[in-house]
Amino acid sequence: MPLKAVLFDMDGVIVDTEPLHRKAYFKTFNDLGIDVSEDLYTSFTGASTKRVCDTLIETFNLKQTFEEIAETKRNYFKEYFYHDGDFDLITGVKDLILHYYDNGIKLILASSATMTTINMVFEKFELEPYFMGKISGADLKESKPHPEVFLLAAGMAGEPVENCMVIEDSTNGILAAHRAEIFCAAYRSAHSKNQDYTLADTVVSDYSDLEIDKISQYFD
Incomplete structure (x- = not known):
């Protein structure tokens, strides 16, 4: 055939797009004032944004909602997507x-x-x-x-x-x-x-x- x-x-x-997601997530972690270890970040591989945000809220006892964290991350991702010279x-x-x-x-x-x-x-x-x-x-x-x-x-x-x-x-x-x-x-x-x-x-x-x-x- x-x-x-x-x-x-x-x-x-x-x-x-993985390097862009990584940069966007770590910029978001920085904004949230949390220290996410490599091990924790690696555990997010393949997970939905919602699952990642829910895990962060639970682990670091954050006051922000899933939507607020996801929006911050999405905006950073778009910024890198259109302006990162390596992409x-x-x-x-x-x-x-x-x-x-x-x-x-x-x-x-x-x-x-x-x-x-x-x-x-x-x-x-x-x-x-x-x-x-x-x-x-x-x-x-x-x-x-x-x-x-x-x-x-x-x-x-x-x-x-x-x-x-x-x-x-x-x-x-x-x-x-x-x-x-x-x-x-x-x-x-x-x-x-x-x-x-x-x-x-x-x-x-x-x-x-x-x-x-x-x-x-x-x-x-």
């Missing part, structure tokens, strides 16, 4: 997106990020013309490693799962693709830490390795 659609995760695959697309991903697009491959974004963040990324880096659809896991009942987001993305592309490929970088995302029975290419970046690639069908560190002629043997 030939490759017809590629389902992209966003964070860690198209952009790496850019992950090396090689724009070329890969153009390569698929030029070869008639349907592209769907299937990310756990909020649609607000997805739209900010698409606008900043002018990705909108190349994707036929975007799905935010934040709008779904189930989140990765549940396969729902990728099954919906395949449906949005109008292709059976065997004609699709997922590009992921996280343990949960790879597991979600595996459960959806969709071929999964794992991207191992310099930022990838403690992720499990065991269930990925192929692992690359350079996006040029995912060009159609180099992966065609998987889709004969």
